[in-house]
Amino acid sequence: MKPLPLEDFVWAGIHLVDVIAHLETLEIFSMLQGQWEVHHQAARKVLDHVETTVPLGNRSSTSAIAEVLSNLPEGDVRRRSLQLSIFNFIWIDVLAMSTFGAVSYCPCAFDYLPLLDSDIIRSQDFMGCQSQVFAIVTRITRLEQLQLMHQGEKHQEFTGPELQQQHSELEKQLGFVCRALGEDIEGLESVHSGLDLDAAMISLIWAYGARVLLQVVIAPIMSEQRSIDQTFVNICLEKLEALPTRLVMRTAWPYTITGCMAMSESQHHRFRQILDRVLQEAQAPGITWKGLIVMEECWRLRRMHPGQYFGWREAMKSLGARVILT
Structure with missing residues (x-):
């Protein structure tokens, strides 16, 4: 044939x-x-x-x-x-x-990474988050996979120069993207409030979610600790609170990732309030309601087992549900 x-x-x-x-x-x-x-x-x-x-x-x-x-x-x-x-x-x-x-x-x-890098696939045209941020999240995932492959081969933690170099490069990329998006938002806010502004705000929240992801899946392995710096969690939380409620449904992934890594009760209350405000203003929550369920389980596990590490993966395992955060 x-x-x-x-x-x-x-x-x-x-x-x-x-x-x-x-x-x-x-x-x-x-x-x-x-x-x-x-x-x-x-x-x-x-x-x-x-x-x-x-x-x-x-x-x-x-x-x-x-x-x-x-x-x-x-x-x-x-x-x-x-x-x-x-x-x-x-x-x-x-x-x-x-x-x-x-x-x-x-x-x-x-x-698909070359398609994102070249902007042939522009994710911002479909769901708001810019393709450059999607590409960085993809690279973080691949770096985690690389680390696990070496760990499995050598039966020890892989903290060699290659991992450290890529980790550092991703940190730099995310820092640059966050600064550039912040400047874009300032410029767009002074001119108009159209789709470009929406995409920039959504992308910035995703970028801070990616910074939290990088801390969680790579940094603890390199530093042999699982304590997560709250700086990026707090910045992402502030950006989420400032986001128009009509756009919150586009941020279910960073909302959940950062929320699970929030350590204080005051932070937890603020994450709950974000979804409450969406519902009060009669906006579609998307999958964020599932994200809050995962957060609540993560926080509960942390209260029950002080000193142990719990993130979104552990919370979903406890729930018996692998939630996709679209």
């Missing part, structure tokens, strides 16, 4: 991923957990098959999917459709990997 041309083969895979995404969405918004992970693993396997089946000699790019997307002209409805389909996968994948760790998922040869 003659193989399909590259473009047709990629589109066939993407159409299948679209069907899976619809099923996944139904599960994500059902009750506390749903069976979304079954569908996401299936989507990863489909995209892995697409990338590994096409011989390198039959394409000019390392990614078959990226090549088909890049060959479509700007303004072509097929390009926009393909961008949306790819982003739907990336969104869930970034959230899943950062929330639960890459070791939880089957390998996937589709590397």
Whole structure:
């Protein structure tokens, strides 16, 4: 049987991923957990098959999917459709990997990081958070995976120069992004309050969530401690409190990540108040209500077991629910 041309083969895979995404969405918004992970693993396997089946000699790019997307002209409805389909996968994948760790998922040869880096996939066009922040979260997840791989191979903690260098680079990138976004927000607030301002505010909160993530999954391993500096938690909390309630639903991931790492009762009260205000103003909470359930469990575990470390992963394990924070 003659193989399909590259473009047709990629589109066939993407159409299948679209069907899976619809099923996944139904599960994500059902009750506390749903069976979304079954569908996401299936989507990863489909995209892995697409990338590994096409011989390198039959394409000019390392990614078959990226090549088909890049060959479509700007303004072509097929390009926009393909961008949306790819982003739907990336969104869930970034959230899943950062929330639960890459070791939880089957390998996937589709590397979407170059698409985020080049702005070919602009996540801000779909859910508000800029692609540069999504890319950094992805790099943090991969760094955690690298550390765990070396730990497993050597049966000891991996704190070599490579890990330290990448960790330092990510800290610098996040610092630069936070400063740049802060300046963008100041400039946009003085001119108008449109979609660009919304995206900048959402992206800044995600960036501070990423700073907390980096502290939690990498820094404790390097420093042999699990105490989390509250500086970024407090800044993220302040940004969340200042965010218009209509946008809070776009920040379920940083809301939950930072909330779980909040250590004081006064912080806990403020995180609860954010969701209360959203509901009082009759705005859609999105998945933030699930995030608050995870936070409450994390705080409860910490009260019951003083001196022990508890984060969102431990809280979800205690709840028996792997919540995807869309």
